[in-house]
Amino acid sequence: MYPAPRICPVCQDELAIAKLECRNCGTAVQGTFSFSGLAQLSGEQLVFVETFIRCEGKLNRMEKEFGLSYPTLRARLREIIKALGFSPEEAGKEIISDEERARILDEIAQGRLTADEAMTLLEA
Numbered sequence: 001m002y003p004a005p006r007i008c009p010v011c012q013d014e015l016a017i018a019k020l021e022c023r024n025c026g027t028a029v030q031g032t033f034s035f036s037g038l039a040q041l042s043g044e045q046l047v048f049v050e051t052f053i054r055c056e057g058k059l060n061r062m063e064k065e066f067g068l069s070y071p072t073l074r075a076r077l078r079e080i081i082k083a084l085g086f087s088p089e090e091a092g093k094e095i096i097s098d099e100e101r102a103r104i105l106d107e108i109a110q111g112r113l114t115a116d117e118a119m120t121l122l123e124a
Contacts, residue, residue, distance in 0.1 A: 037084045
C-alpha cells in the first residue's frame with residue numbers, strides 16, 4: 001500500500017480522509033477524519049522516529065545506525081519535534097538537575113562510574 005497523500009495536488013491545501021474501508025469485509029465509514037501527527041512527517045523523518053523507538057530513544061545507539069554525530073541526531077530530533085507542533089524548548093528542558101549531573105561527573109572523576117554508565121544515566 002502507498003502512504004496517503006497529505007497535500008492536494010491541485011490547490012496545495014491539506015487533504016482530509018473521507019472514507020475508511022475494511023479490506024476484509026468491505027464495510028465502509030464515511031466522514032471527515034484527520035491524519036495523525038506522525039502522518040505530517042516526511043519519509044526520512046518517519047525512518048528516524050522508527051529507529052529512535054527501536055533504539056529505545058538512545059541517540060548514542062543511533063549514531064552507529066545512521067553514521068551521524070550525536071549533535072546532528074539531536075538537531076534532526078528537534079526538527080521532528082517542531083514538525084509535530086511541539087516547542088523544542090519545552091522538549092529540551094533538562095530532566096536531570098544540575099546537582100545530579102554534577103554528582104554523575106564527580107563519580108566519573110572518582111572512578112566509580114564508566115563513561116558509558118554515565119551516558120546511560122544522563123540520557124535517561
